[in-house]
Amino acid sequence: MANYYEILGVEVSASTEEIKRAYRKKARRLHPDVAGPDKAEEFKSVTAAYEVLSNPEKRRRYDMGGESALGGGADSFGEAFQDIFNTFFGGATAARGPVPRGRRGQDARAGIKIELEDAVFGTVKQLTVETAVLCTTCNGTCMREGAEPQTCQVCHGEGTVKRVTQSLFGRVQTTSSCGACHGHGTVIADPCPDCAGEGRVRAQQTIDIDIPAGVETGTRIQLVGQSEVGPAGGPPGDLFVDVYVKDHPVFTRRGDDLVFDIEIPMTAAALGTTMTVDTFDGPAEITIEPGTSSGHHITMPGRGVGKLHQSTRGNLIINVNVLTPTKLSGRQRELVAELAKLRGEESPQPTVVSQSSSMFSRFKDRFR
Numbered sequence: 001m002a003n004y005y006e007i008l009g010v011e012v013s014a015s016t017e018e019i020k021r022a023y024r025k026k027a028r029r030l031h032p033d034v035a036g037p038d039k040a041e042e043f044k045s046v047t048a049a050y051e052v053l054s055n056p057e058k059r060r061r062y063d064m065g066g067e068s069a070l071g072g073g074a075d076s077f078g079e080a081f082q083d084i085f086n087t088f089f090g091g092a093t094a095a096r097g098p099v100p101r102g103r104r105g106q107d108a109r110a111g112i113k114i115e116l117e118d119a120v121f122g123t124v125k126q127l128t129v130e131t132a133v134l135c136t137t138c139n140g141t142c143m144r145e146g147a148e149p150q151t152c153q154v155c156h157g158e159g160t161v162k163r164v165t166q167s168l169f170g171r172v173q174t175t176s177s178c179g180a181c182h183g184h185g186t187v188i189a190d191p192c193p194d195c196a197g198e199g200r201v202r203a204q205q206t207i208d209i210d211i212p213a214g215v216e217t218g219t220r221i222q223l224v225g226q227s228e229v230g231p232a233g234g235p236p237g238d239l240f241v242d243v244y245v246k247d248h249p250v251f252t253r254r255g256d257d258l259v260f261d262i263e264i265p266m267t268a269a270a271l272g273t274t275m276t277v278d279t280f281d282g283p284a285e286i287t288i289e290p291g292t293s294s295g296h297h298i299t300m301p302g303r304g305v306g307k308l309h310q311s312t313r314g315n316l317i318i319n320v321n322v323l324t325p326t327k328l329s330g331r332q333r334e335l336v337a338e339l340a341k342l343r344g345e346e347s348p349q350p351t352v353v354s355q356s357s358s359m360f361s362r363f364k365d366r367f368r
Contacts, residue, residue, distance in 0.1 A: 004049035004052055004053055004062065005049075007045050007046055007048075007049040008022045008023055008046065008050065008053065009022055009026070010022045010053075012063075016056075019053045020050075020054060023046065023047075023049075023050040026046045027047070027050075030042055030046060098157065098159030098181075098183060098185025098186070099159055099177075099183045099184060100184075100232075101142065101184050101199070101231065101232035101234075102140070102199070102230055102231065102232040102233050102234035103230045103231050103232070104230045104234050104235050104236075104237060105132060105200075105227055105229050105230035105235065105237040106227065106228055106237045107227050107237040107238045107240065108129070108228060108237065108238075108240070109239075109240045109241075109242065110129055110241050110242070111243075111244060112211075112241055112242070112243060112244070113244045113245075113246055114211060114215075114243060114244070114245055115248075116246065116247075116248040116251060117248075117280050118211060118245075119211075119213065119216065119245050119305060120213060120258070120305050120313075121306060122210075122211055122306060123211050124208055124209065124210055124211065125208075125211055126207065126209070127206070128207075129204070129205055129207065130202060130203070130204050130205075131202070131203070131204075131227065131228040132200040132201065132202055132228035132229050133200060133205060133228075134199070134200055134229050134233055135198070135199055135200055137192055137193070137194040137195065138192035138194070138195060138199060139233065140199040140200070140229075140232055140234075141192070141199065141232075141233070142188050142191060142192055142195065142197045142198065142232050143188055143190055143191060143192055143197070144190045144191065144192055144193065147188075147190035149186035149187065150187050150188075151186055152178060152180055152181035152185055152186060152187055153180070154178055154179075154180035154181065155181060155185065157185040157186065158185060159177065159183045159184060160175050160176065160177060160178055160183065161175070161177075161178050161179075162174070162175050163175075163176065198231055199229075199234075200228070200229045200230070200231065200233070207223065207226050209221065209241055212306075212308060212309065213305070213306025213307070213313075214256070214305060214306050214307050214308030214310070215243045215245070216245055216253070217243065217245045218243070219243040219308075220240055220241065220243070221240070221243065222238055222239075222240055222241075223239040223240075223241065224238050225238065226238065227239040251280075253305060255305075255314065256304050256306075256307050256313065256314025257304045257305070257315050257317055258280075258304045258305060258314070258315075258316050258317070259318075260317075260318060261318075261319045261320075262275075262277060262319070262320060262321070263321045263322075263323050264288060264292070264320060265322075265325075266322055266323060266324055266325060268288055269288065269291070269292045269293065269322040270291065271290055272289050272290035272292070273287075273288045274287050274288070275288060277318065279300070279303055279316060280303070281303055284300065284303070286318065288320070292320055292322065294320065294321045294322045295319075295321075296319075297317055297318065297319055297320070298318040298320065299315050299317050299318075300316040302315070303315065303316035304316050304317075
């Protein structure tokens with residue numbers, strides 16, 4: 001909390017004349033014409049302190065309860081100082097008129113769900129949103145057909161009004177936006193009945209969204225000029241669309257790669273074979289090498305997800321799991337037993353893998 005006595009550099013027991021002299025001394029040094037805009041906040045604080053301590057009633061309340069006892073008076077240093085501050089630092093004097101009625105519309109956000117296949121190849125989706133569109137009755141003029149805007153009788157078409165106040169530094173003139181016409185210089189006396197003088201109406205609009213390959217959940221697409229039309233037919237804002245990619249029952253996405261699992265019979269793994277699998281690009285033939293075991297990976301380059309803003313794609317990775325039969329018929333058991341005899345595996349013993357070898361294998365798998 002600011003200490004007004006310290007700001008002015010006076011004692012708590014200072015007289016009104018001492019407070020005035022201290023203020024004049026500091027104000028001359030911090031005046032915008034002397035110190036420039038860098039000292040604006042300090043000048044503002046000094047004037048705030050003087051406005052309170054030079055007023056007996058405000059000073060009494062301040063001495064009893066500080067700034068909170070002023071009931072907001074500490075923040076409004078008096079219209080005189082506000083006019084001075086605005087004059088030198090571009091407050092109300094920054095107003096220039098008349099200003100156009102048309103303003104840019106606000107930006108908006110929306111969400112859309114797509115399939116994984118859409119993210120692989122890219123697609124075009126339609127999104128229906130409720131937004132503000134140009135009023136076709138008045139075409140954004142805000143007026144009834146045949147009507148004309150009328151010159152504001154307060155600012156006489158200037159869009160601004162001037163005010164002269166008496167301050168500690170003499171008469172100060174400030175310029176601010178006209179409250180009657182809101183700075184436009186004209187008023188709409190006969191507004192459009194369909195848009196009530198807004199120049200726009202609420203309506204549903206369907207938008208085509210070009211979704212590039214490679215998008216993922218969380219990707220945000222900016223559609224320039226696809227949001228609501230501004231007041232009085234002002235330019236539209238931008239629409240930001242957040243993409244959500246649905247989970248797929250078969251394929252899992254890992255970056256730009258697609259991964260899925262297949263199961264093959266033990267005999268196919270032992271003998272080797274060719275198989276056909278379904279991909280997003282259609283059926284594809286894969287080769288199972290003889291002796292394939294569970295955990296083997298088959299990589300198909302260029303069949304994964306399209307890379308965002310690139311012409312290449314990731315890979316399709318197939319994880320192979322070998323199925324061991326749990327139920328055998330009599331004849332099947334005989335054949336498997338015969339195979340075990342031929343391979344000398346009738347009474348097999350487990351092969352113990354050393355810990356170092358196992359760790360090394362796991363390290364290699366993780367590295368891959």
